[in-house]
Amino acid sequence: MPTDNDDHVDRRTVLKYAGTAGAVGLAGCSGNGSDGGDGGNGSDGGDGSDGSDGGDGEDGSDGGDDTFELGVTMGQMDSGLDPQDHAETNTEIIVGQLYEGLLDRDKEGGIIAGLANEWERTDDGSVRFLLRDGLTFHNGDEVTPEDVRYSIRRIVFEDVGIASPQTNDLGSVSEVTTGDGQVTVSFEGYNPIAFQLFATNGPVMQQSWVEENGSDYINRNANGTGPFRLSEYDSGNEVVYEPNEDYWDGAPEVDELTMSASSESSTRVNQLLAEETDIVTNVPPNEVSRVNGSDVATINSVASARIIFLQMRYDVEPFSSQQFRQALNHAVDVESIIENVLNGFGNITGQPTLEGHVGYNPDIDPYPYDPDEAERLVEESGHAGVEITLETPIGRYLRDVDIAQAAASQIDSLSNVSCEVEQREFSSLVQEVTAPNLEDRPHFNLLGWGNAEFDGSQTLTPLLSSEGALTVLENDELDGLLEDAEATEDSDERVDILQEANQLAHDLAPWVFMHQQFSVYGVSSDISWEPRADEFIDPDTATQQ
Amino acid sequence: MSFGRFALKRSLQGIGVVWGVVTVVFALRFVTPGSAINAVAPLDASQETRQAIAAELGLDQPLYVQYGQYIFDLLRGDMGQSYIKGQEVTALVFSRLPATVELAVAASVVAIVLAIPLGVISATRRNEPVDYGATLLSLGGISTPNFWLGIMLILIFAVEFNIFNTSGRGVDVGDVALSVVNAEPFVGTLLTWLAYITLPAIALGTYFMALITRLTRSGMLDELSKGYVQAARAKGLPRTLIRYKHALRNTLIPVITVLGLQLGTLIGGAVITEAVFSWPGLGTLVIESINQRDWPALQGSLIVIGTSFVLVNILVDVVYAYLDPEVVND
Numbered sequence: 073m074p075t076d077n078d079d080h081v082d083r084r085t086v087l088k089y090a091g092t093a094g095a096v097g098l099a100g101c102s103g104n105g106s107d108g109g110d111g112g113n114g115s116d117g118g119d120g121s122d123g124s125d126g127g128d129g130e131d132g133s134d135g136g137d138d139t140f141e142l143g144v145t146m147g148q149m150d151s152g153l154d155p156q157d158h159a160e161t162n163t164e165i166i167v168g169q170l171y172e173g174l175l176d177r178d179k180e181g182g183i184i185a186g187l188a189n190e191w192e193r194t195d196d197g198s199v200r201f202l203l204r205d206g207l208t209f210h211n212g213d214e215v216t217p218e219d220v221r222y223s224i225r226r227i228v229f230e231d232v233g234i235a236s237p238q239t240n241d242l243g244s245v246s247e248v249t250t251g252d253g254q255v256t257v258s259f260e261g262y263n264p265i266a267f268q269l270f271a272t273n274g275p276v277m278q279q280s281w282v283e284e285n286g287s288d289y290i291n292r293n294a295n296g297t298g299p300f301r302l303s304e305y306d307s308g309n310e311v312v313y314e315p316n317e318d319y320w321d322g323a324p325e326v327d328e329l330t331m332s333a334s335s336e337s338s339t340r341v342n343q344l345l346a347e348e349t350d351i352v353t354n355v356p357p358n359e360v361s362r363v364n365g366s367d368v369a370t371i372n373s374v375a376s377a378r379i380i381f382l383q384m385r386y387d388v389e390p391f392s393s394q395q396f397r398q399a400l401n402h403a404v405d406v407e408s409i410i411e412n413v414l415n416g417f418g419n420i421t422g423q424p425t426l427e428g429h430v431g432y433n434p435d436i437d438p439y440p441y442d443p444d445e446a447e448r449l450v451e452e453s454g455h456a457g458v459e460i461t462l463e464t465p466i467g468r469y470l471r472d473v474d475i476a477q478a479a480a481s482q483i484d485s486l487s488n489v490s491c492e493v494e495q496r497e498f499s500s501l502v503q504e505v506t507a508p509n510l511e512d513r514p515h516f517n518l519l520g521w522g523n524a525e526f527d528g529s530q531t532l533t534p535l536l537s538s539e540g541a542l543t544v545l546e547n548d549e550l551d552g553l554l555e556d557a558e559a560t561e562d563s564d565e566r567v568d569i570l571q572e573a574n575q576l577a578h579d580l581a582p583w584v585f586m587h588q589q590f591s592v593y594g595v596s597s598d599i600s601w602e603p604r605a606d607e608f609i610d611p612d613t614a615t616q617q
Numbered sequence: 618m619s620f621g622r623f624a625l626k627r628s629l630q631g632i633g634v635v636w637g638v639v640t641v642v643f644a645l646r647f648v649t650p651g652s653a654i655n656a657v658a659p660l661d662a663s664q665e666t667r668q669a670i671a672a673e674l675g676l677d678q679p680l681y682v683q684y685g686q687y688i689f690d691l692l693r694g695d696m697g698q699s700y701i702k703g704q705e706v707t708a709l710v711f712s713r714l715p716a717t718v719e720l721a722v723a724a725s726v727v728a729i730v731l732a733i734p735l736g737v738i739s740a741t742r743r744n745e746p747v748d749y750g751a752t753l754l755s756l757g758g759i760s761t762p763n764f765w766l767g768i769m770l771i772l773i774f775a776v777e778f779n780i781f782n783t784s785g786r787g788v789d790v791g792d793v794a795l796s797v798v799n800a801e802p803f804v805g806t807l808l809t810w811l812a813y814i815t816l817p818a819i820a821l822g823t824y825f826m827a828l829i830t831r832l833t834r835s836g837m838l839d840e841l842s843k844g845y846v847q848a849a850r851a852k853g854l855p856r857t858l859i860r861y862k863h864a865l866r867n868t869l870i871p872v873i874t875v876l877g878l879q880l881g882t883l884i885g886g887a888v889i890t891e892a893v894f895s896w897p898g899l900g901t902l903v904i905e906s907i908n909q910r911d912w913p914a915l916q917g918s919l920i921v922i923g924t925s926f927v928l929v930n931i932l933v934d935v936v937y938a939y940l941d942p943e944v945v946n947d
Contacts, residue, residue, distance in 0.1 A: 151656070151909070152703040159659040235669035237658040291703035307704065307712060308905065309786065309897035334784055334895040335904070338768060342783040346776050499910055500650035508664050521660070534661035541661040 140616050141328045142599065143349035144609055145340050149308050149333040152291030155275035156227050159237040161522070165609045166311055166331055170210070171275035171296035174201045174220065174255070175267060179604045179613075181377065181428065181526040183271040187215065187297060187320075188255075191267060197561070198258040199266045204320055205253070209278045210294065210301045217250035222279035224248045224257065233282065241273035262559060264566055268430075268525040272606070299324045299612040324612035341594060344369050350596040351609065357415035357471065363594045374603040375419055376591040378522040379426055379531065380469055382462060382479065382584035383505075385515050385544045390455035397581040399449035401439035403486055404479045404584055408441070413474045418587035423574040424531045426588050428605075431528025431557075431570025436578050438585060447486050456488035463517040465498035470589055476518045479584065505542060513544065520589060524606050528570045529557055536577055545582040620938060627934050631927035638923040639691065642916050643684050649910070652676070653700040656909035674700050687916070696920070697913040701906075706917035710899065714921055717898030719790050720890070721883035723814050724822030729876070732826045736833025740841065741860060751830060758827025767820035767893035774816060784895040787813035817894040821887055825879055832875055836868035870937075877933030881926035 150166040151158050158164070176186040185191075188201035207215035225232045228245045244260040259266065281295045294302040299321070300313035310332040315323040332349070334340045340352040341359045345366050355363060360371050384391035384400070391397055410418040422438030425431045450456055460483070464476035476493050483491040496517075507513050519542075523531050534540045537554050538547070553573040560566045578585075593603050601614040653674060654667050662670075671677045675686070690697060696706035739751035775783040788810050796806035840846060841864050849859045884899070891900035899918050906915035 148905070151701040152699075154703060157657075157703060159657065159662070230669050235666070235673040237662060237666065237670060239666050239669075240659075240661070240663060287703045288698070288705050288708075306897070307702065307709060308902060332785060332895070335892055335901075336895075339771070339784050339893060339895055342771050342776050343785075346779060346783045348783055348785070497650075499652075499655055499908065502655045502660065503650050503652060506655065506660060506662075506667075541663060 139327050140325055141330070142326045142351070142611050142614055143330045143332065144351045144353075144611060145343055145349045146331065146333045146353045146609075147335055147337070147340070149331075150311070153294050153302070153305065154234075154287070154290045155277065155296070156223070156236050156238055157234055157287075157291075161607050162333070165607075167275070167294070167296075168298070168608055169300040169313055169329065169331075169611065170294040170298045170302055171277065172298050173270060173272075173274040173276060174203075175271040177271050177526075177604075177606060177608075179374075179602055179610075181605045183267055186271075187220070187276055191270075193266075194256065196258070197262045198256050199263075199270070200254055200256045201270070202254045207297060207320055208318055209281070209297055210316060211278070211281065213278060213280075215276065215278075215297060217253060217255045219279050220255045220276050221248045221250050222282070223276045224255075224274060226277070226282070227274060234287075238273060242269050262561060264558065264560065264563070265430075265525060265527050265529060268527050268530075272524045300326075300329055303328070325615055326611055329611050344594045344596065347596065347598075350599050350614075351601060351611070352594040353591070353609070354470065355592045355594045357413070357417055357592070359594075360415055360417075360592070367597070369594050369596050371592060372595045372601070372603055373417055373590045373592045374605055375426075376522070376589050377426065377429070377524060377526060377606050378469075378520050378589040379421055379424065380418075380472075380475065380518070380520045380586045380589055381421075381424075382476075382586065383514070383517050383519050383535075383544045384582060384584070385510065385513060386546060386582060387510060388515050390453065390458045390460065391515060393453040393455060394580060395449045395453040396455050396458075397584075398439070399446040399453065399486075399489075400483060400584045401581050402442045402449065403446035403483045403489070404586070405441040405482055406438065406586055409475055409478045410587055413471050413478055414587070414590075417470070417590035417592055419590075420587055421585045423578045423585065424536060424583070425528035425570065425574050426523065429523060429526045429528050429531075431532075431567055431574060433571040433574040433578075435571075436575055439581075443482075443486060447488055450486065450488045457490075458488075459490040459492075460516055461492050461494050463494045463496050463501060463514050465501050465518065466495050468498040469518075469520040470592070472518060472520075475586065479518075479586070510543070510546075518586075522607065526606075528574060529554065532570070532573055532577065533558075536582055545580065547576075547580060550576050550580070623938055624931075624935050627931045631924075631931050634927050635920060635923050638919055639688070639916060640684075642912075642919050643680075643687065646680065646912060653910040653912065656701055656911070687913075691920075696917040699911055699914040701909045701911045702914065706913045709914060710902070710917040710921050713897060713899045713902045713918075715789065715791075716786055716896060717884055717887055717891070717900060718925075720814065720817055720821060720887055720896055720898060721880060723818035724825060724883055724887075725876070725880055727818045727822035728826035728829055732829035733833050733872070735826075736830045737837055737860065737865060739830065739834045740837030743838065748834075751834070755827040755830040755834075758823045759831075761823065763820050763824060764889045764893050766823055767817065767890055770816045770820055771893075780812075781816050782812045784893075785813060786897055817890050817896055820893070821883060821890040825883065828875065828879070829872060832872055833868060836871060837864055840864040840867050874933055874937060877929050877936075881929040884922055884925045884929075 146162050146165065148162045150163040151160065153167055155167040155171040172186050174186050174188040175191065176184050178184050187203055187207055189204045190202040192200050194200050203215065203217060209215060224242060224245060225248055226234065227236045227238050228242055243263045243266060245257055246260045247258045249256045276297060278295055282290065292305055292307065299316055299319045301316050303314045304312035310330055313329040315326060317323045334343065337354060337356050337359065341355060341363060343349045344352045344363065345368060347368055355371060363369050363371050384397050386392055406420045410416060410420060420438045423433055423436045462476055462480045464472055466473055473495055480491040480493045483489055501517065504512060504514050505517065505519060521531055521535060533554055535542050536545045536550060537543060538551050550573060553569055553576065557566050557569040557573065560569065591603055591607055595601055598617050599614050600617055604610060654670050654676065657670050658667055675683060687697065699706055699709055702709060735751045739748045742748050771783050774780050788806055790810060793806050793810050796803045846859055846864055849863060887898060888900035888903055890896065891898045892904060899922060902914060903918045906918060
């Protein structure tokens, strides 16, 4: 029976090979002691994931040579590499190493030069950018004003390539024109925050490269102008970069950058403590002492541009009562929550605009914690004995469920209000929060909002104006102030108007004002790196210790 | 029924199951709140932007049209394009599949290599300390949640003793094989591979090991009490021969069945282990796709997982039928 014979031969062959492999393996193991240092050389060193391990104790390659390999581990990987076809932070961090816009921001959020080294407002209210000389894409081709024009149009206009989710990020652009080394952007009406928008948004791509390649290719490859070039893209696993030696601001010190993700925060911290990576994001407060207690890493935190609050819909009882809304602001002890739930990683707020952002009103104090006053206001509102439910997303913001439970428990401890928490999966909750009609939105929910433009209008308008995409309020006076702020060309006057709007928002209390979230990073002691206020990670500024 | 017809019947049933998986996942869109648009668009996107994105993704079509189009494309081997990642789902899923298969096979190897000897020893030394030890171990293995075990393994062996890597995949088994061909340091590559795969393989394989140990033990005890074993003993055959050639071989028939079925379960069930170890397999893709309502990517993953499961089942059925012709007649 030939089949049987074949079977026997196969089995024996397999066993023979297995035995040989085992013997070779054992021999290799016994001889490996002296080869220990090889782990970091040659082919191993070239492997992306090994790169991040590089330094790490096992082979000591970081100490042995000058190669600076940096690993960054986030909570989630990118959703593709097209810089204009996403709208979330993790993807922005991954593609932001490869692509950049006309303007940029420093670590504190101030506007600085990007691909444009000069920018100005023209007489007709348009904005003009002058491109740097000698800019090149990673493929070596020159960056032209036409590329910039195409990039802006691809974001703003649906008929240019894609329906970009960033279409509102550049304001209501009406036309983009080019000249000798310059690009002029016009808007429908006056846009007072044009430069703020371009400092945060508008990555530039090469027109011919985009037009020649399909979506699948553009999402797996890159051709930007950023400080790093794409070296290896392993979707969902890791992205490996090499320095862009032709970068206009000089090549970064990092020789190899690896970005990866672990959804479990404990896994990220373990990676950091095992010296497998150098920067990890979103270290939960309960892990902070473990990191600081180690001798290989420390915690580095910064107040972010994200505000956390409890939205209350103005058109449903009991939240239709301003007194009731103010009562809840007095009922929640935000400072205690920051101290006990967030281990101090938060700043109390009393207005929608964060300190340092345009329009912040320094004269507004947060609502003081005063349960007696809260009970009095509830009585006055006529809603004593009411039962309310606070809906909160699970795991979307730092300790969101714990924060919601603490706040609800404090509200519930009032003698005349009962409050319970309903935990919601974020995707499901956000479906309702962004519902086109106000009546379909939740009555009382926790939400966070990142203001990447560092301008108060970018929080007030979408969240509190009558036409805002996420609004829970309809107030003519506030609408009027925001319209005035939008129309004014005098920046000082605009600040005054926004400050007034913030005071009004504080008094109207459409939210229970909670806190400014901190970005908490674990950083290896082998490197020096400072985090940014806008949640972006800039490994090109990292240096070896 | 002939053996061929039996195999054909099983295959057709398998196709039906995969079609069922596709349809059920599609139907889940009805009852699952949330939309891929929310994962693509910023929170403050205007309704016009949301509608434009919906149109681009084909989400503005009635569900039956989307379903018909999907099945039509699927029959042509096209699983569509990921809503979120913008990539072809076929490429996306098959780029993740090897990692999951590798982990499932490694977990099976860990389980089998430990479980069968343990089960045999446990049965042949019944009520001795070694039996109690093996029983305790298997009980512990079945009772321990693999995510907890995974975290403990990481804390002890990766963070504390720095023997293994905490997470990630590093090199794959193909790199290990290629290192021989490319004259790269084989041992170094092998050790790197082991540094990454050992802990997740143990975490995933422990439950499996415990199950097989118990199955082998009870099977062996059953066989050893049968008449043919008594007869063999009476004939004066050596004890080792009776145990390993006669009793163990008979015990292995149900063990192989469970093994096959569990391999399918391992491929589909590695989701939690993959999350704990950031193992870039299908499990992590499934979680990402669910969170982002990326239906094409989720369906593609589930089709591949479902097909793997069905294929393994068919294989086990067919092998079983080959070994035991009575199954065909039943």
